[in-house]
Amino acid sequence: ATFQKGEWTILYHSGALRGRNEPMKLLFEDAQVPYTCSDEKLYGPEGWMDAFAGSPENAKKERGVYPLFFPPAVWHKPPGGEEVMINQVFSVMQYIGDTLPGYAPGSVVERARMSHIAMNALDLWGEGRNSFHPVDLSASYSTQKDEALVSSKKFAAGRLLIWLEFFEKLVKRAGEGKPVAGGANVTMADFVLLQVLLA
Secondary structure, three states: OOOOOOOEEEEOOOOOOOOOOHHHHHHHHHHOOOOEEEOOOOOOOOOOEHHHOOOHHHHHOOOOOOOEOOOOEEEEOOOOOOOEEEEOHHHHHHHHHHHOOOOOOOOHHHHHHHHHHHHHHHHHHHHHHHHOOOOOOOOOHHHHHHHHHHHHHHHHHOHHHHHHHHHHHHHHHHOOOOOOOOOOOOOHHHHHHHHHHHO
């Protein structure tokens, strides 16, 4: 399949921020599919993200192709097809993996393993992030640095080590250089796990 420029857009915050959009970028780059990143229409009463609408009244409004709560999201505009606009890393990655040739699991068992691995990796990502925002998850790290230093050290010395042992078992079970969910193709689980371990 050939994908046109402008067909895929990742909706995420601007700047040099490496965040939850990275697995999507890795998958597109591996597939050599053109995509753009945009922070247009994310914020404010007319923005597409209900989390940034400012009030419940603003969140009630219909905006965009489909209701979105929080970035990252993907906006897919296939020529002659139905536009898709979804958020949540897992849902976005599953959609991209199912849409691009060669990235979907080959069996029900592989799909279950893919989901298992990706959702656990996203749980680790969330726990790690929370350790750097121990006072207020919505506030910036810089406003809670002292508390974050204590919390992140505790996480790194305990729970993180258990997570890493868990993922090492999964990778070893798959076999060196092989897709982590098994089967012949890499899936979104490989990209999510890679990005979480790089974070």
